[in-house]
Amino acid sequence: xxxxxxxxxxxxxxxxxxxxxxxxxxxxxxxxxxxxxxxxxxxxxxxxxxxxxxxxxxxxxxxxxxxxxxxxxxxxxxxxxxxxxxxxxxxxxxxxxxxxxxxxxxxxxxxxxxxxxxxxxxxxxxxxxxxxxxxxxxxxxxxxxxxxxxxxxxxxxxxxxxxxxxxxxxxxxxxxxxxxxxxxxxxxxxxxxxxxxxxxxxxxxxxxxxxxxxxxxxxxxxx
Numbered sequence: 001x002x003x004x005x006x007x008x009x010x011x012x013x014x015x016x017x018x019x020x021x022x023x024x025x026x027x028x029x030x031x032x033x034x035x036x037x038x039x040x041x042x043x044x045x046x047x048x049x050x051x052x053x054x055x056x057x058x059x060x061x062x063x064x065x066x067x068x069x070x071x072x073x074x075x076x077x078x079x080x081x082x083x084x085x086x087x088x089x090x091x092x093x094x095x096x097x098x099x100x101x102x103x104x105x106x107x108x109x110x111x112x113x114x115x116x117x118x119x120x121x122x123x124x125x126x127x128x129x130x131x132x133x134x135x136x137x138x139x140x141x142x143x144x145x146x147x148x149x150x151x152x153x154x155x156x157x158x159x160x161x162x163x164x165x166x167x168x169x170x171x172x173x174x175x176x177x178x179x180x181x182x183x184x185x186x187x188x189x190x191x192x193x194x195x196x197x198x199x200x201x202x203x204x205x206x207x208x209x210x211x212x213x214x215x216x217x218x219x220x221x222x223x
Contacts, residue, residue: 034173
């Protein structure tokens with residue numbers, strides 16, 4: 001398999017199209033307000049509870065700034081919300097590399113947008129597993145879509161800013177305001193580092209739980 005080699009990119013990237021998929025909504029309302037202040041044309045793409053939260057936050061500005069992800073992708077959510085954001089158009093928009101003519105052609109051909117930011121955080125698996133009354137209950141809290149989008153955004157920090165924790169909102173908002181709605185390459189790389197650090201800990205917690213619990217599973221566990 002051949003790999004692309006990126007030889008041209010921009011230091012600063014303007015934030016225009018943002019995916020929002022968060023479990024922990026702490027600090028999200030003021031962060032969205034700061035994004036609107038620094039990036040007046042920003043559009044948010046979201047699902048489920050995050051969409052409902054943004055709709056309440058934006059109020060009458062929803063029409064100009066908020067898009068339901070299923071309306072963008074044309075893909076309905078799987079029952080139980082198991083599949084909401086695992087879609088070709090989303091990952092094309094996250095992984096398309098800067099100044100790559102083939103990627104630009106794919107975006108145009110499929111009517112896909114280049115996303116500039118992912119705001120996401122993970123289901124609290126470790127806390128949920130500690131409270132769970134069964135392995136099955138704990139299993140339901142293994143996040144798939146959130147980590148996948150953050151990982152894709154982090155891989156392509158050349159063009160995309162992954163924001164994976166409320167603790168990061170203030171610093172990102174301050175830089176956006178100071179630089180007219182743009183983030184520097186060094187900031188995007190730092191944000192990507194934080195994604196990989198947190199996801200490593202998240203996966204390690206799941207692995208520990210499986211190591212401690214999975215060996216004792218029997219079909220009777222599911223009756």
